[in-house]
Amino acid sequence: MAYTSISEIDNIYSAQEKHKDVAKHSTAQQRKKLLERLLAEIRSNEDAIQKALYHDFHKSAMETAITEIFAVEFELKQFIKHVEKWAKGKSVSRSLLFPNVSASLHYEPKGQVLIITPWNYPFQLPLVHLVASIAAGNVTMLKLSEFSKHTNQVIKKILGGIFKEEHVAVIEGEVNETTHLLTKRFDHIHFTGSPAVGKIVMKAASANLSDITLELGGKSPAIFDKNVSLERAVKNIIWAKFVNAGQTCIAPDYLLVPRPLKSEIEQLFKKELEHAFGTNAQHSPDFARIINDKQYKRLSDALTDARSLGAQLIAGGNLDERERYIEPTVLSNVAENNPLMTDEIFGPILPIVYYNQIADAISFINKKEKPLALYIFSEDSKFSNHVIRHTSVGSTCVNDAMIQILHPSLPFGGVNNSGIGQSTGWYGFKSFSHERAIADVKLMPMSKMFWFPYTEKTFKLLKWMKKLI
Structure with a gap:
């Protein structure tokens, strides 16, 4: 070329x-x-x-x-x-x-x-x-x-x-x-x-x-409340995370899920990923590939390292270097110093972090750089508002993911690192x-009130103007 x-x-x-x-x-x-x-x-x-x-x-x-x-x-x-x-x-x-x-x-x-x-x-x-x-x-x-x-x-x-x-x-x-x-x-x-x-x-x-x-970019989290339509939320995350094989700047980068939902959400991911891509996503006509060898190696090395350090495989995990194929993969128990938890993933790998209290989840988000997007899944507006008030991100979407970028009346952008x-x-x-600011002065110029030399009249004019503000 x-x-x-x-x-x-x-x-x-x-x-x-x-x-x-x-x-x-x-x-x-x-x-x-x-x-x-x-x-x-x-x-x-x-x-x-x-x-x-x-x-x-x-x-x-x-x-x-x-x-x-x-x-x-x-x-x-x-x-x-x-x-x-x-x-x-x-x-x-x-x-x-x-x-x-x-x-x-x-x-x-x-x-x-x-x-x-x-x-x-x-x-x-x-x-x-x-x-x-x-x-x-x-x-x-x-x-x-x-x-x-x-x-x-x-x-x-x-x-x-x-x-x-x-x-x-x-x-x-x-x-x-x-x-x-x-x-x-x-x-x-x-x-x-x-x-x-x-x-x-x-x-x-x-x-x-x-x-x-x-x-x-950055690590855009998705946080689940215990009061949530879990099946609908999981389907939504699967689309948002695995469209374009996860190579999307506002894709959910990791999930924060209440610990009591652990068993149910893991079973749902297994079931819904199979519904989305079949028993072998490599044969799915709807699943993209990684753009080049460099990005493939970065992702495959991070995944291999995470698993060697004890990450638990919930779904996926298969690789094919020849096709630059990484199966839609969901993990838990990923070490905090693994690139999957420190860097933006930008690929089809989704870690789940389980939390006990909402304060723990918010602290987990706020310890990292301000992300480009935040997704909240909850049927309780108080929960959503609490998370919004206590975090700082580029954009937020509640009970959906990635659609905020298309809304014609909303801006798209990050904050600080994102x-x-x-x-x-x-x-x-x-x-x-x-x-460009335009001030078109009619009749006499405003500055006439403050021409030199300053006098008692100038002081009185200023005192009068201060009453108007």
């Missing part, structure tokens, strides 16, 4: 630098038409997208349709519907202190944007964030993962038929190409990936004081826009 050369990157960057004023002054209607063309191109290439994801992940056409294509088309429809309204800006309420000031917020493009995307959802993630950048009026360099080469080719074909490189350019490469990109001065950098790489991106951005959005900034929908438009 030919990567984008350093000289090509430099040429594209220069062309986009010259073109960003043109993009900035495009109308919302013009951007909407581009998004409509993009939607039409994706719809006409759905078969090609599904085939590409199968080659990269052994991902089923249905799973691609749900998790990759639908997510992008849904985002496009939201932007097509709202971009003209969002781009207009809005008036804000008047203040008694400023009776002659008309105040408003104006949304303008940040300018030159770099989007760096990962391999786990190689169609969804690049396109969802690109949609927001285009809608906001930016020029964009879209750096794709080197591990999803088949999907990359489809993306290049789709975008190349709509955009000139001076507006939107696809960049392919590894560490050298990404490192070179990060030496450039961008107005905004949007990165999705691990916290470790996120720190490198943030450090590079700081050299130019570039604005930044980081979508990272991310900085927000994305998707209106929040994505804001992320790629500068929210």
Whole structure:
């Protein structure tokens, strides 16, 4: 696979630098038409997208349709519907202190944007964030993962038929190409990936004081209450954990379950995993594979180490290196220093931790870095509210999992180690826009009240103003 050369990157960057004023002054209607063309191109290439994801992940056409294509088309429809309204800006309420000031917020493009995307959802993630950048009026360099080469080719074909490189350019490469990109001065950098790489991106951005959005990850817990529809909750966790073979940043990373439910939940996992994937998940048409040998080895080593140190196998555990296949696996009694309990798993392995008191479960969560997501399964709203009040996470979903990312009125993003900034929908438009404050003064200037020299009259005016606040 030919990567984008350093000289090509430099040429594209220069062309986009010259073109960003043109993009900035495009109308919302013009951007909407581009998004409509993009939607039409994706719809006409759905078969090609599904085939590409199968080659990269052994991902089923249905799973691609749900998790990759639908997510992008849904985002496009939201932007097509709202971009003209969002781009207009809005008036804000008047203040008694400023009776002659008309105040408003104006949304303008940040300018030159770099989007760096990962391999786990190689169609969804690049396109969802690109949609927001285009809608906001930016020029964009879209750096794709080197591990999803088949999907990359489809993306290049789709975008190349709509955009000139001076507006939107696809960049392919590894560490050298990404490192070179990060030496450039961008107005905004949007990165999705691990916290470790996120720190490198943030450090590079700081050299130019570039604005930044980081979508990272972490160990997202799912906590069960004793008052729960256990069978329904287990089925929900199985879908959320094992879709895309667990390679999802907001997948449940481990379960916290009341100890009295131990026997029942373990039997349910055995039964429901067989219902989901049959007696041999390797033959299931619905179960994906690990993206590459490096990730397979990381996961298989952690699983082997956990079992050697006494982890109890509840379900799964079979491996096939040739296919990079890891069976949907559920464990308990995993050592706390094992990578499965210290690092984000990002694979089809699910540890269960049993707790006695809710305070113990909350303490277990809070000892770790703040996660990207938290899932609560309970029929008792007091339990859910208690957990929400005593934890800090990017997003929370109660009695379901992973659907919060699709809600059109909610932002997606982490907190601290799991991310900085927000994305998707209106929040994505804001992320790629500068929210500019406009104070339009009518009649006399407000500052006239404080002109030099300061006098007793100035003091009285200040005293009067303090009564209004």
